[in-house]
Amino acid sequence: MLYGVAQAGYNAPPDQGKNLTALIPGDSYTLFDGTETPSNGLASVAIVRGTAPGFTDAGITFYVTGGPAVSTTIDIQGSNIDADADYYTLATITPNASGNGAYTDQGRAAFYRAKISAYSSGAMPIVNVQR
DSSP states (O other), X not given: OBTTOOOSSSOOTTOGGGOOEEEOTTOEEEEEXXXXXXXXXXXXXXXXEOOOGGGOOOXXXXXXXXXXXXXXXXEEEEESSOOGGGOEEEEEEOOOXXXXXXXXXXXXXXXXXXXXXXXXXXXXXXXXXXX
């Protein structure tokens, strides 16, 4: 699902793009499912970093699978305001020879998303997040 695309939730038109999934420890979510058309600057749907029970957690990990090695890089971005211009890059994942990569963020951004920062050819990678 792409950034700003309407999702199920209580926000009615024209604000369905504000319905975001909140992840608490133990939750996982798919940011890119591999069916999107890859291109430079393609941004995934955003997720909310939910409150952890007991206020402890081990961060949030982003996994890339099935990506073309070397020809694609994926930025993991965070923000404290869910507005396109407010997202900043926390880390860049370049898939290895097997097309896989990962990054764990220990920070406390309120919102996260994945964004293709470089693409030249190959399959659309899958990006999952685990909290």
